Amino acid sequence: MASTRVNHRVGRILAMAGKEVLHIRRDIRTLYLALAMPVVMLVLFGFGISFDVDHLELAVVDQDRTDLSRELVRQVTASQEFVVVQDGTSPDEAVGALRKGTAMSVLLIKKGFAEDVKRGGAQVQLLVDGADGNSATQALAKAQALVEMAGRKLGGPVRVAAPPLEARVRTLFNPDARSAMFLVPGLAAYLLAIVAVLITALTVAREWERGSMEQLFATPVGRLEIVVGKLLPYLGIGLLQVLLVLTVGAWVFDVPVRGSLVALSLGSVLFLVGMLGQGLLISVVTRNQVVATQVATMTSVLPSMLLSGFIFPIENLPTPLKLISTLIPARYYVATLRGVLLRGNGLDVLWPQLVALALFAALMLVVATRRFQRRLD
Amino acid sequence: MTPAIEVQHLTRRFGSFTAVDDVSFEVGTGEIFGYLGANGAGKSTTIRMLCGLLKPTGGGARVAGFDVDKEPERVKAGIGYMSQKFSLYLDLSVRANLEFFASAYGAYGRELETRIGEMVERMQLGAVQDEVTGALPGGLQQRVALASAVLHRPRIVFLDEPTAGVDPIQRRSFWELIRYLASRGTTVFVTTHYMDEAENCARIGIMVDGKLVALDTPAGLKRTHAPGRVLEVRGPRLAPALDSLRGMAGVLDVSRFGSGATVRVDPERLPAEALADWLRARGVDPLELEDSAPTLDDVFLALTARAQRGDD
Numbered sequence: 001m002a003s004t005r006v007n008h009r010v011g012r013i014l015a016m017a018g019k020e021v022l023h024i025r026r027d028i029r030t031l032y033l034a035l036a037m038p039v040v041m042l043v044l045f046g047f048g049i050s051f052d053v054d055h056l057e058l059a060v061v062d063q064d065r066t067d068l069s070r071e072l073v074r075q076v077t078a079s080q081e082f083v084v085v086q087d088g089t090s091p092d093e094a095v096g097a098l099r100k101g102t103a104m105s106v107l108l109i110k111k112g113f114a115e116d117v118k119r120g121g122a123q124v125q126l127l128v129d130g131a132d133g134n135s136a137t138q139a140l141a142k143a144q145a146l147v148e149m150a151g152r153k154l155g156g157p158v159r160v161a162a163p164p165l166e167a168r169v170r171t172l173f174n175p176d177a178r179s180a181m182f183l184v185p186g187l188a189a190y191l192l193a194i195v196a197v198l199i200t201a202l203t204v205a206r207e208w209e210r211g212s213m214e215q216l217f218a219t220p221v222g223r224l225e226i227v228v229g230k231l232l233p234y235l236g237i238g239l240l241q242v243l244l245v246l247t248v249g250a251w252v253f254d255v256p257v258r259g260s261l262v263a264l265s266l267g268s269v270l271f272l273v274g275m276l277g278q279g280l281l282i283s284v285v286t287r288n289q290v291v292a293t294q295v296a297t298m299t300s301v302l303p304s305m306l307l308s309g310f311i312f313p314i315e316n317l318p319t320p321l322k323l324i325s326t327l328i329p330a331r332y333y334v335a336t337l338r339g340v341l342l343r344g345n346g347l348d349v350l351w352p353q354l355v356a357l358a359l360f361a362a363l364m365l366v367v368a369t370r371r372f373q374r375r376l377d
Numbered sequence: 378m379t380p381a382i383e384v385q386h387l388t389r390r391f392g393s394f395t396a397v398d399d400v401s402f403e404v405g406t407g408e409i410f411g412y413l414g415a416n417g418a419g420k421s422t423t424i425r426m427l428c429g430l431l432k433p434t435g436g437g438a439r440v441a442g443f444d445v446d447k448e449p450e451r452v453k454a455g456i457g458y459m460s461q462k463f464s465l466y467l468d469l470s471v472r473a474n475l476e477f478f479a480s481a482y483g484a485y486g487r488e489l490e491t492r493i494g495e496m497v498e499r500m501q502l503g504a505v506q507d508e509v510t511g512a513l514p515g516g517l518q519q520r521v522a523l524a525s526a527v528l529h530r531p532r533i534v535f536l537d538e539p540t541a542g543v544d545p546i547q548r549r550s551f552w553e554l555i556r557y558l559a560s561r562g563t564t565v566f567v568t569t570h571y572m573d574e575a576e577n578c579a580r581i582g583i584m585v586d587g588k589l590v591a592l593d594t595p596a597g598l599k600r601t602h603a604p605g606r607v608l609e610v611r612g613p614r615l616a617p618a619l620d621s622l623r624g625m626a627g628v629l630d631v632s633r634f635g636s637g638a639t640v641r642v643d644p645e646r647l648p649a650e651a652l653a654d655w656l657r658a659r660g661v662d663p664l665e666l667e668d669s670a671p672t673l674d675d676v677f678l679a680l681t682a683r684a685q686r687g688d689d
Contacts, residue, residue, distance in 0.1 A: 008483045015480035019466070019473070026468045026509075211462035218428050218458035219481040220450065 012221045016229020020203070024233060034199070034237055038191045038245045043252065045183050056139050059086040059094040059103035066114040068154055072124070075150030076107065081142050095127070104129045105139050117154055184249035185337030186310025189271070189330045191245065192238050193304035196272055199234055200279025201292040208287035223372050227365075231276045238272045249341075258344030263354065266347075267336035270357035274329045275300065277364030284372045304330035309338075332356040379442060381406045381533050381564035382427065386436030389422050396422040398587040399436065404566060404580075406532075409559045411578030412568040413677065418584040420568040421461055424537050427566070428458045441532050454482075457531035461538045461568075464522030467511030471502060471521050474510055475528060482529035492528055500524045500554065516547025523554060533564040540571060552577050572673040583677065585684040595673060603675035605629050606644045608652065608668060611637035612661040621659070630675065639669060 024031050058077065062069050077084055085103050086094065097103040108125035116122035126143050128136045207213040216226060249255035257264070278300055286292045305311060307321060308330035314322060325331050332353040339345035339353070347354070382404040389397040397419040404410040414420045425431040427440050429449025438445045441455035465474050475493045484492055497503050500520050505513060510521060519539055527534055536555070540548045552574055559565050567578070575581055576595050583591040583598070591598055619638055623631050627647025631640050642652060653666050 011483060011485050012481055015477055018480075019469070019477045022469050022473050023466070211460060212466065214425075214430065214460050214462070215458070215464060216481070217430055218453055218456075218460070219478070220454045220483065221481045 009222070009225060012225045013229040013232070016221065016226060017232040020230055020233045023203070024237075031237070034195055035241065035244060038187070038241050039248050041191065042184065042187055042245060042248050045187060055080065056082050056105055056142075057085040057103045058082040059089060059097045059106045060084055061089055061091050061094045061106060061108045062087070063111045064109050064113040068114040068117055069109045071154060072109065072113075072147070072150050073107070075153060076143070076146045079146070081146070082107075098127060098129050101129070105143065107143070117151070122151070181253065181255055181342060182338075183310070184245065184253065184255045185341055186308060186334050188242055188245045188337055189308055189333045190301075190304050190310055191241055192268075192272060192333075193275055193300050193330055195238050195241060196234065196275030197279040197282070197296045197300040198293065199237075200231060200276050201282040201286075201296040202289055203234075204230060204280055204283035205287060205289045205292040208283065209289055223369060227280060227369065227372065231280070234276060235269075235272055238275075239268060242268050246341075255341060257341055259340035260346035260350075261340075263336065263345070263347050263350045264340045267333055267340075267350070267354055267357060270354060270361050271329055271333040271336075274357060274361035274364050277361060277368050281364060281368040281371060284368060300330075303328045307331065308334045310334055329357055329360040332360075380404060381408070382410075382438065382440050382566065384423075384427070384436075384438040387423065387426060387433055387438050388435030389419075389426060389431065390434045395587050397426070400584075400587075400589045401436075402582055402589060402592055404564060406564055407559055407562045408580065409555060409565045409567065409578045411575045411581040412566065412584065413570065413572070413575055413581055413673075414568070414584030415570065415681070419587040420584055421537055423584075424458075424535050424566070424568065427452075428456060428535055429453050455532055457526035457529065457534040459522050459526040459534070459536045459539055461541065465510050465518060465525065467509070467518075469510060470507050471510055471513070472497075472506045474521060475506075475525055478525035479528045484529065492530075496524045496528055499557070514547075516543045516551070519543055519547070519551060520554070523551070527558060527563070531563070533566065534558065536565065536567040538568055538570070540569060540574060548574060572677055575673050581673070583680055585681055588684075590680050590684060591676070598673065598676045599671045602679045603630075603641065603671035604643075605641045605671075606649065606668070607639055607641050607671050607675070608649055608666055609637060609639050610652075610656065610661070610667075611665040612656070612663060614660040618656055618659040618661050622656075625655075630679065632675075632678070637665075639675075641671065641675065 060073050062073065073084070073087075076082055082105070086097055089097070091106075091108060094103070094106040094108070098106055106125075106127040108127065110123075110125070113122050113124065124147060126140065126147075128139050128143075207216065221229075246255075246257065250257065279296060282295045282299070283292050286295055303324075307314075307317070307325040307328045309325075310330070314325055314331065317325060336350050336353045336357070339350050343349075380403040382402075384403070385401050387397055387400045388395065400419075400423065412420050412423065422431065426433050427438055427445055429440075429445050429452040433446055440452045443451040443455070445452050466477070469477070472493070475496065476489065479489045479492055497506055500523065502517075502521060502524065505517060510518060513521070523536070523539060526536070539555075540551055543551065548571070555565055555567065556577065569575055578595065580592065580594050581598060582589050591602060593601065615638060619631055619633065622628055622640065625647075627643045627645075629641040629643055631638060640652065642649070649666065649668075653664060656666075657664055
């Protein structure tokens with residue numbers, strides 16, 4: 001008896017899932033879009049919208065005018081990371097260039113530089129346009145490294161007088177500071193959030209809108225069966241997307257997978273279930289496709305991009321946003337992915353992230369199924 | 378033998394609005410029961426409560442032997458429901474819809490194939506079963522919807538305005554299917570606002586503003602609520618004559634249609650000859666006068682008018 005009941009239940013879940021697959025097949029372009037979008041976005045972000053800085057415009061103010069100072073400039077610009085756009089100008093002119101935006105940094109070599117080098121300790125000054133924080137930090141780091149290297153070659157230590165630079169974890173595990181490395185995990189989380197929450201919210205809300213939910217409620221299909229059957233195909237699509245993003249990341253951008261695959265899979269499934277649950281909750285509450293889209297965008301897509309560490313490092317967020325970010329599951333998923341992909345972490349390190357994801361998934365499913373009553377009132 | 382549907386003092390309020398107000402009736406097994414009323418009279422709300430989809434605020438009902446409030450899931454397993462707004466997934470093929478609803482009710486494998494095969498033949502859907510449902514004309518869509526509501530052979534089927542927007546020929550063939558279901562012992566509870574097709578029902582309940590104001594066979598309803606003799610009149614200068622005819626002793630009802638009018642009279646007080654003389658005297662000459670029968674329209678109009686006057 002119990003086994004026939006289970007059989008019936010499984011049969012009804014499969015009926016729901018099969019119907020959903022038919023809907024997806026009827027609208028095959030959406031599926032292509034869902035699968036192509038991650039690849040396109042990854043390539044765009046990876047190549048086009050690179051956060052790497054290169055060919056930084058440099059204005060040089062050389063008040064020393066010695067062989068040594070000229071050699072320093074040559075050394076700093078040799079790698080093409082800095083390009084001299086102005087030379088032999090006064091400090092005022094250089095700052096003017098910074099203001100106008102024709103230069104993004106200024107290297108100031110004071111008179112007496114060569115003698116200081118010989119005496120064993122010289123300083124140069126670097127001014128950086130801080131309007132673009134990301135580029136400024138990278139420019140500072142690069143200039144510091146280049147100047148110190150040049151200093152060793154010139155025979156005496158040279159330091160850059162600039163605000164102290166924080167050591168960043170990112171430099172440790174992503175030594176070339178390549179954006180793709182950093183972006184792939186974030187992008188994966190972001191894309192999954194879109195698919196899971198948005199598509200779920202839409203498809204379930206559509207059943208409300210068209211009135212088919214009423215028809216479903218009149219059948220013996222239980223609410224958990226509706227939920228699971230409806231979400232299964234999208235869970236499949238979501239996991240396919242994860243694989244696609246990781247594959248493209250590995251092939252095109254050499255993003256490694258260094259850590260535990262178990263942690264990676266577990267994290268992905270937990271994150272997806274949580275997102276699907278959130279989408280379901282949104283649709284149950286709104287029962288309307290337009291409103292569901294807006295709510296899904298506000299509560300999931302945007303936070304997954306802005307508050308997950310995908311684009312803005314969480315440490316740099318103001319405290320209130322930092323607190324809010326602890327409620328965003330994408331944050332834990334991004335951390336899991338970065339841990340597995342870049343740092344080679346396993347379950348031993350990542351378990352707190354996975355626990356957070358599991359808690360969120362459980363909470364969403366419980367609240368959504370409770371709100372999702374098989375009645376019309 | 379217990380009735381298929383038993384309704385007692387069923388009430389549903391939405392805030393301060395009472396959609397269904399203290400309704401009681403019974404429907405026998407294998408009966409075609411019609412539920413008539415204007416839009417917003419409480420027909421759909423009643424059906425939703427009987428299908429276990431909406432909780433009653435007062436009273437109760439037993440459907441297929443189960444309490445709709447306490448055992449809605451057992452009610453659902455024993456009934457078929459075709460809702461007014463939606464019955465099918467329009468982006469899927471006819472067959473995909475049938476397969477989905479059959480498996481939603483727990484049929485699978487060979488049994489699923491047999492049932493769908495039977496139903497496709499019975500409803501004459503063989504030629505269109507691979508078509509996308511949304512591309513079919515309304516009449517065919519409704520037939521597919523009926524097929525998916527009865528695939529699991531329910532003992533009772535609820536049809537909420539199944540023929541709304543369907544042309545008369547398709548409506549007639551749809552009703553043949555309903556009669557076929559009833560002949561096999563299925564109880565059919567159907568709402569409509571087409572009075573002509575309500576004649577197909579064994580008994581009819583009439584809803585006005587949430588209240589069940591009448592319940593009887595079509596003939597019984599006409600006897601009680603549209604008594605007298607109905608005469609169809611045609612002729613020149615009819616309009617002014619009709620105006621003064623209203624309120625005359627023995628005239629029960631006057632309603633216009635196209636070029637003529639029907640006049641319902643109490644033959645004791647106003648014989649047909651007297652009416653003819655009276656009309657000719659007012660210039661309706663040549664006058665055509667024909668005997669006609671009262672329709673459910675007459676019944677419905679009389680009941681609605683009475684409810685509007687506020688006397689019950």
